[in-house]
Each structure stands twice: as structure tokens, then as C-alpha cells.
Amino acid sequence: MDALRVEAAGMLATVQDLGRPNAVAAGVPPGGAMDRFAHSAANLLAGNDVRAATLECTLTGPRLVAERSCLVAITGADLDPRVNGQPAPMWAGIFLSVGDRLTLATRRSGARAYVAVAGGVVADRWLGSQATYLLAARGGMRGRALVAGDTIAAAATPGSPAVAGRELPRHLRPDYDDRVLHAVAGPHIDRLGRDGRHALFSSAFTVSHQADRMGYRLDGPALDTSGEELLSFGLTAGVVQLPAGGKPILLMADHQTVGGYPVIATVVRASLPIAAQLAPGDELRFAEVSIEEALRMRRAQESALDSLRN
Amino acid sequence: MPAQRSTTRIRLHPLGDAALLVELGTRLDTAVNTRAIALAAALKKRRDVRQALAGCASVTVHFDPEQTTHGALGSAIKRLATRRPPMDEPGRLHRIPVVYDGPDLDAVASALGLPAGRIVELHTQAIYRVFVVGFVPGWAYLGPVPEVLKLPRRSVPRTQVPAGSVAIAGQMTGIYPLPTPGGWHLIGRTSVRVFLPDSDPPCLLRAGDRVKFFAADR
Numbered sequence: 001m002d003a004l005r006v007e008a009a010g011m012l013a014t015v016q017d018l019g020r021p022n023a024v025a026a027g028v029p030p031g032g033a034m035d036r037f038a039h040s041a042a043n044l045l046a047g048n049d050v051r052a053a054t055l056e057c058t059l060t061g062p063r064l065v066a067e068r069s070c071l072v073a074i075t076g077a078d079l080d081p082r083v084n085g086q087p088a089p090m091w092a093g094i095f096l097s098v099g100d101r102l103t104l105a106t107r108r109s110g111a112r113a114y115v116a117v118a119g120g121v122v123a124d125r126w127l128g129s130q131a132t133y134l135l136a137a138r139g140g141m142r143g144r145a146l147v148a149g150d151t152i153a154a155a156a157t158p159g160s161p162a163v164a165g166r167e168l169p170r171h172l173r174p175d176y177d178d179r180v181l182h183a184v185a186g187p188h189i190d191r192l193g194r195d196g197r198h199a200l201f202s203s204a205f206t207v208s209h210q211a212d213r214m215g216y217r218l219d220g221p222a223l224d225t226s227g228e229e230l231l232s233f234g235l236t237a238g239v240v241q242l243p244a245g246g247k248p249i250l251l252m253a254d255h256q257t258v259g260g261y262p263v264i265a266t267v268v269r270a271s272l273p274i275a276a277q278l279a280p281g282d283e284l285r286f287a288e289v290s291i292e293e294a295l296r297m298r299r300a301q302e303s304a305l306d307s308l309r310n
Numbered sequence: 311m312p313a314q315r316s317t318t319r320i321r322l323h324p325l326g327d328a329a330l331l332v333e334l335g336t337r338l339d340t341a342v343n344t345r346a347i348a349l350a351a352a353l354k355k356r357r358d359v360r361q362a363l364a365g366c367a368s369v370t371v372h373f374d375p376e377q378t379t380h381g382a383l384g385s386a387i388k389r390l391a392t393r394r395p396p397m398d399e400p401g402r403l404h405r406i407p408v409v410y411d412g413p414d415l416d417a418v419a420s421a422l423g424l425p426a427g428r429i430v431e432l433h434t435q436a437i438y439r440v441f442v443v444g445f446v447p448g449w450a451y452l453g454p455v456p457e458v459l460k461l462p463r464r465s466v467p468r469t470q471v472p473a474g475s476v477a478i479a480g481q482m483t484g485i486y487p488l489p490t491p492g493g494w495h496l497i498g499r500t501s502v503r504v505f506l507p508d509s510d511p512p513c514l515l516r517a518g519d520r521v522k523f524f525a526a527d528r
Contacts, residue, residue: 021372024363026513027444029489127510135488136447138507187323187331231479232337232442232451234363234370236329247520258444258451266326294327295375 003117004064006146010104012058015121015140016050016114016253020129024234024257031139033132034112034213034253034276037301038076039124041168042277044308045073045093052120053130053140055152059279061104062146064115066096070154071118071164077176077277079109081199092167110176110277112118119155133254134213136144172304176277180269181250182289182297186240188262199223200264201288205248209280216278222246225262233257238267238275240286244290250275263265270297320391322384323486327429328360328375334386335367338454338481342367343441345391347517352390358383364517366441401440401519404502406485408434408476412496414464415487418478421461429497430525432456438483448487448505450515455483467493474499476523487513 006013016039019032033039033056040050055062061079073093074081082103088094096102104113123130123140126176132140189197200299205220223246235241239251241261250267252275264285268274278284289297321333332349335342336493346364353362353369358377363370373383410430419426438452445451455478463479468491470510475486486492487505500523504514515521 021361023512024361025443025517026511027447027449028512078521126507135490136507136512184324184326187325187333228336231336231366231368232444233331233333233365233368234444236325236370236372238326241336256445257363258442263325263331266324266329268327270327290379291324291327298327298375 001153001156002067002151003119004102004152005067005069006062006148006150006152007065007101008063009146009148010057011060013055013062014056014132015123015127016056016131016132017053019131019253020277021129023127027257028127028136029133029214029257030237031133031254032129033131035076035114035273037174037273037305038112038114040305041091041308042073042075042114043120044305045075045166045168045215046071046089046116046118047093048116048118048120050305052116053123054121055146057104057108057115059111061113062212063155064102064152066098066100066102067151069095069097071095072102073116075114075116075168078108078114078145079104079112079113080106080108081113089167093164095164101198107279111279112276117154122153122155123281135199164241166308168304168308172307174273175276179274179284180283180287181275181284182271183238183240183265183267183286184291184294185288186263186265188225188227188230189264191227191262192223192242192264195228196223196225196297200252201286204283204285207278207280207282207284208247211278211280213252215249215255216249218248218284220248223248223264225264227262230260230262232260234261235263236266238269238272239263240265240267252276268294268297270294270301320388322387324380325370329370330380330384330387331374332369332371332391333367334391336371338366339443340439343439344518349387349391353387356386364442368412401516403437403520403522404515405522405524406500408498408500408503408523409528410498410525412475412477412498414495415497418461418495418497422458424458429459432459433478433483433497434523434525438521440517440521441514443513443515443517446488446490447507448513448515449511450484450504450519450521451482452484452521453482456482461495463493464495467491471496472499473505474501474503476500
């Protein structure tokens with residue numbers, strides 16, 4: 001059932017969910033929402049399961065018109081969301097009436113905003129997921145980004161008034177301006193040498209213009225690895241690989257499934273939402289963290305999401 | 311005591327807070343790859359494992375840290391990996407026609423000091439093993455190529471390589487499944503499609519399969 005009409009598409013808006021982790025054996029990236037925390041929170045605020053699909057809106061948001069009254073929730077990057085020109089609350093369930101215009105404009109913080117609709121966005125399913133994978137043109141809105149004129153369907157549940165107005169308390173929201181990515185030393189960190197390791201965890205890096213859903217190439221201090229070529233092995237989102245040339249690449253949701261460059265660090269799951277909210281030109285730092293601490297940070301995020309479950 | 315020797319060669323590394331890289335070897339070797347594929351299959355059956363993907367000589371394991379720890383799973387992996395490796399059952403054999411007119415064929419021939427026809431002979435002689443499927447959807451790392459065909463990657467990768475291009479680099483050969491950037495040497499092309507987005511799994515070649523190329527006119 002049509003819920004929203006796309007009046008203007010913005011820079012890059014795609015349908016995403018929690019991805020297709022079981023397709024990696026065919027070389028298909030796990031994909032899905034870059035910021036899983038914001039995606040999940042948006043769904044819970046709209047009364048959905050976290051596995052429902054949402055819209056991931058990058059840097060410049062779309063203009064959406066409600067085709068029927070519906071409950072929505074906007075989380076993630078602050079793209080100055082407005083309903084009929086009036087500032088709209090984020091991290092909260094909000095009602096749209098027929099004809100209401102929801103506008104996401106330009107970035108005030110973060111890079112990717114998520115829009116959930118009660119019932120869940122309904123789009124093409126590919127290999128068990130509705131996540132859009134642009135390279136193969138599959139999943140989501142016919143495998144492509146949203147364009148003006150698209151209509152977004154949501155499963156027909158009457159937006160329950162009981163859910164509207166619920167919000168994620170401010171102290172439980174991620175601080176996207178704190179651009180520290182917690183990371184565990186990678187399998188091949190020894191190839192960096194002591195100075196390289198020190199540089200990795202003490203220097204500032206900048207997200208270059210080669211940054212998309214596959215990964216970010218980072219500018220920063222010169223890093224060099226030694227040692228023989230590696231055989232290809234399976235990768236994961238958060239991996240920081242170092243190709244010859246010394247510019248590290250941080251792998252994100254649509255990452256290559258295998259690779260043979262040395263992995264010098266892996267950003268832990270709790271920091272991936274922060275990484276997802278970086279844009280070209282943003283500065284970041286890596287902070288080494290123990291696995292125990294990484295798991296504690298992750299559990300804190302899980303319990304923040306639990307607070308939104310009934 | 312081969313079992314013990316193989317244990318000492320296993321190296322475990324955390325890959326973040328919910329994954330492990332299990333290194334079984336450092337060389338491109340069919341027996342090691344067979345062990346990796348078998349270990350990944352055994353690990354996938356465990357409740358605390360979410361996904362296991364075999365590399366050329368490794369397994370990347372994603373697990374649920376609420377059910378196990380890096381240490382406990384690591385010990386279990388070492389036990390599993392010391393099991394007698396399974397017989398390498400020959401995988402499906404794919405015969406793939408190739409038109410050997412790639413833009414790099416002449417450059418490869420001159421770099422190796424061989425006539426182009428000899429490159430074709432050598433490339434079509436061997437039966438290659440699919441060591442890993444990955445990087446991009448449907449890409450299969452095939453190898454090992456005959457020693458005399460070994461060449462480092464192109465110094466400047468192409469920004470776009472057409473789908474169906476047949477290429478070599480190092481010990482490996484492969485078929486580009488999608489138009490992507492690429493740094494391998496393009497020696498030919500095939501009409502066989504290796505990425506099958508509307509099938510499940512969406513790829514023609516799977517880890518453990520075998521591939522034999524033959525020269526075709528078109």
C-alpha cells in the first residue's frame with residue numbers, strides 16, 4: 001500500500017534493511033543499512049521489527065509526500081528534517097496526514113538519515129533481503145536509488161496512535177560528532193612496525209572523496225607494510241585494509257567479500273554507526289580498544305534499542 | 311604425525327569483536343583449500359557461529375559473542391581443524407569457451423617472451439580449481455596458472471573492465487562477472503555468464519569447482 005511519494009530524490013536515497021549476510025559465499029556483500037543502530041531505532045519507533053526496510057538518505061535528503069496518513073520516524077544524520085516547513089523531531093515517532101510533505105534537506109550532523117514507516121517499507125527482495133545493492137542493480141527500489149515520482153509502499157498497518165510521540169532519550173542517541181572509531185588491532189598489524197602502529201592509533205585521518213557504501217579511502221600519515229603478498233581471505237565491515245601506496249581503506253556495508261591486502265585494524269561493531277555518519281572531508285581517529293570493552297559498548301547500544309521495545 | 315603438525319600451523323586472529331580469521335596456511339594449495347572449505351562447512355553448523363567463509367587458505371568466522379568468546383571458539387576451531395581432512399572430492403567441472411583476443415594478450419606475450427599462441431595453449435592446458443568466490447559477486451579465483459604465465463598485476467588498473475573478460479595475474483586467472491575496475495591482464499573474453507543474479511546462489515562457479523578453458527572463435 002503506497003505510503004509516501006518521492007517528490008525529489010536528494011543525493012542518494014536507497015531502501016535498506018539488515019542485509020544478506022548469507023550471500024557472501026557467492027561474493028555478494030552483506031550490505032544493508034550503514035548505520036544499523038539508527039536503522040533499528042527508526043524501525044522500533046515506527047512500531048516495526050528491526051528487520052523491516054527503511055530509507056537510507058545520504059547527505060542531501062529527499063522530499064516525500066504522504067499518500068495516506070502514516071506514522072514515520074527519522075533517525076541518524078540530522079538533515080534538518082521538516083514537515084510542511086516546520087522542524088520535525090528526530091528519534092521520535094511522528095504522524096503524517098495525507099498530503100503532508102516531509103523534507104530532508106542538508107547535513108547539520110552525520111551523513112545518513114533513516115526514515116522508517118509503520119508497517120515497514122516494502123520493496124524488491126533479493127537473496128533474502130530488501131537491501132538495495134547498486135552494483136548488481138538488485139534489491140530495494142528495482143535495484144536503484146530513489147528517483148522523483150517513485151512511490152514507497154509500506155505494509156498496511158494502521159499507524160497505532162499509541163506509538164506516536166515515543167522517542168529515544170537524548171542520552172541514548174549516538175554522538176555523531178565524536179569521530180573516534182574504536183578498533184581492535186588487525187591480523188597483520190605487525191607488518192606496520194612499531195612506528196606505523198603508533199601512527200595508526202595516534203594520528204588524524206580524513207575521509208577522502210573515494211568514499212561510498214563499499215568503503216572509505218582515508219588520507220593521513222604515510223603507513224607502510226612489509227611482507228609477502230597474502231592469499232585472499234574473507235573480510236567484514238569495519239576492516240581497515242592497507243593496500244600498497246599506504247592509504248588505508250575502511251570497509252563498510254557493501255564491502256568486497258574477500259581481499260588480500262593486509263588488515264591493520266578492525267573497527268568494532270559499536271563504532272560502525274559513527275563510521276557510517278562520516279562524509280568526505282571529515283576527520284576521524286582510531287582508538288585501540290579491548291574486545292571486552294568493545295562488547296560492553298555494543299551491549300549498551302543493544303539496551304538502548306531494548307528501551308524502545310514494548 | 312600430520313595432525314599435530316597442522317595444529318601448530320593454525321593461527322587465529324580477532325577480526326573485530328565478533329569475528330575471527332583462522333589461517334590454515336600461507337601457500338596456494340589444493341589440500342589446504344579443501345581443509346578450509348570443510349572447516350567453514352563444519353563451523354556453519356554450530357549454533358554460536360553466524361557465518362563462516364573459506365578463503366584460499368583460511369576461514370573467516372562471524373560468531374555471536376553472547377554465546378561464545380574468541381578464546382572458546384578458537385579452541386573449538388583448533389579441535390575441528392585437527393580432524394582428518396576430508397577427501398578432496400572433485401567439484402563440478404565447467405568447460406568455458408574463450409575468444410583469446412584480449413587487449414593485453416600481446417603485451418603479456420612480449421612480457422613473457424612467448425608467442426601469443428603459446429599463451430593460449432598454456433592457459434587452456436590446465437584444469438583450474440575455484441579456490442574462493444568473492445571480491446565482487448560471482449568472481450572466482452581460479453588457479454594455479456602454469457608457472458610461466460605468472461605476471462604481477464598491471465601497474466595502472468583499468469577503471470572499467472567489461473564483464474566476461476578473461477584475465478590473469480600472479481598465480482590466478484578469472485572471469486570478470488560485472489563491469490568493474492580491474493588490474494588483471496585481459497587475455498580473452500567469454501560469453502559464459504558467471505554472475506547469475508536471478509539464481510540462488512547467484513554464481514556459476516563455487517568454491518571447490520574446477521574450470522577448463524578452451525579456445526573458441528566467437
